[in-house]
Amino acid sequence: MNTEESYEIRLKVNGETQQITAPARRLLSDALRGELGLTGTHVGCEHGVCGCCTVLVDGAPVRSCLTFAIAVQDREIRTVEGLAADDGELHPVQEAFKECHGLQCGFCTPGFLMTACALIEQNDDPTEEEITEAIAGNLCRCTGYQNIRAAVGYAAEIARSDKT
Amino acid sequence: MKPSPFSYHPAASVDEAAQFLSELEDAKILAGGQSLIPLMNFRLASPTHLIDISGLAELSEIKVSESEVEIGASVTHSQVLQSEQVGSALPLLVEAERLIAHEVIRNRGTLCGSLAHADPAGEMTAVITVLNGRVNTASVSGGRTIEAADLFEGPLQSSLREDELIVSATFPKLGPRTVSSFREVARRHGDYAVAGAVSVVEYDNDDQVHSARAAFLSVGPVPTLVSFDDLLRGNRIEDVGHNEVYNFLSSQLEPHGDLQASADYRRHLSAEMGWASLEACI
Numbered sequence: 001m002n003t004e005e006s007y008e009i010r011l012k013v014n015g016e017t018q019q020i021t022a023p024a025r026r027l028l029s030d031a032l033r034g035e036l037g038l039t040g041t042h043v044g045c046e047h048g049v050c051g052c053c054t055v056l057v058d059g060a061p062v063r064s065c066l067t068f069a070i071a072v073q074d075r076e077i078r079t080v081e082g083l084a085a086d087d088g089e090l091h092p093v094q095e096a097f098k099e100c101h102g103l104q105c106g107f108c109t110p111g112f113l114m115t116a117c118a119l120i121e122q123n124d125d126p127t128e129e130e131i132t133e134a135i136a137g138n139l140c141r142c143t144g145y146q147n148i149r150a151a152v153g154y155a156a157e158i159a160r161s162d163k164t
Numbered sequence: 165m166k167p168s169p170f171s172y173h174p175a176a177s178v179d180e181a182a183q184f185l186s187e188l189e190d191a192k193i194l195a196g197g198q199s200l201i202p203l204m205n206f207r208l209a210s211p212t213h214l215i216d217i218s219g220l221a222e223l224s225e226i227k228v229s230e231s232e233v234e235i236g237a238s239v240t241h242s243q244v245l246q247s248e249q250v251g252s253a254l255p256l257l258v259e260a261e262r263l264i265a266h267e268v269i270r271n272r273g274t275l276c277g278s279l280a281h282a283d284p285a286g287e288m289t290a291v292i293t294v295l296n297g298r299v300n301t302a303s304v305s306g307g308r309t310i311e312a313a314d315l316f317e318g319p320l321q322s323s324l325r326e327d328e329l330i331v332s333a334t335f336p337k338l339g340p341r342t343v344s345s346f347r348e349v350a351r352r353h354g355d356y357a358v359a360g361a362v363s364v365v366e367y368d369n370d371d372q373v374h375s376a377r378a379a380f381l382s383v384g385p386v387p388t389l390v391s392f393d394d395l396l397r398g399n400r401i402e403d404v405g406h407n408e409v410y411n412f413l414s415s416q417l418e419p420h421g422d423l424q425a426s427a428d429y430r431r432h433l434s435a436e437m438g439w440a441s442l443e444a445c446i
Contacts, residue, residue, distance in 0.1 A: 007172065137269070
């Protein structure tokens, strides 16, 4: 039987560089969850539609299920585990989702948090329209989206007040 | 829902990528992977080798000249969308980019990848068709230019040879007195369009139509180009009006039916999108 070729893959996740051994076909989502044990990144559809697996690569949101781990070596990857401070203080987007009841079952939440995080880092005063546009690639089957939109707006507000 | 095994070859140059393509059996180019990886996850594609060109600096350029905009093969949709140079030289490209999927997909997907993927529902296939653009390729036997009219052979089938990769796509800028517009209908924001049209209208010195054409997406195996010259030349679009344009397009377009829309409904939508994109050029 053929054994599958393995590669040494360096992944820089939440500021820490780790080396994994995995085949080239290992999706970033599976590398994060399986090899690195970072199960905060959720896997829903595995073809880029649901948005649950969204992580940041060099600050930009991407689908980790449509990215091979080997193709993003040495890039800055940020996952939901990297949001809260070391002392446990919540990131503005986490605080806002909690306050605004922006989640119910929580399955889609990591994807929404990372998408919202990228948005408010680029633009901490987004309009309603910009918020809707930013989260349009993420699906939620519980909330009906209104609380999520409110949460993103509130997260931006917290981020603005943190700056002053 | 996981890709099948493959060997990974990061190319250090275009020459090396071409070399890999000529030497390796059943190899595919990986740039952003936003069309290829879903196909691989579904195992609709299972290449033995992937040649990664996403890191190639020589393919990462956007060049704007007097008459053309050239987009390198590793330039992402987001980079095109955010390029002020492109925005002022050829706003149609930016207008089309806004309609492509969501930001999260545009952050990795590449414009040239969309062309190589040759999906007739893809916005860029219609844009390069209506603009009479071209792609520039490389291979071990030398590069060539493929005109848009010769690029698409069927759904997900381009005329690229197996040993050939796209290095850039070139879009002619619009001339003076020329206007363009893109209109499409999708079931949800960011989905593939059920129907869509991109029009280019050139006016004469009396503000009457000199020449007009539209490319339609999602109506056939390849993007469909329709000329309005016989209908509109020497006239104003508003004088010819919705009904004549609609009827003309209904007779020209032969879309297929699928789960999203019957053939008749898609013909109706396409004709309406054709009119809407023309009307936006008034």
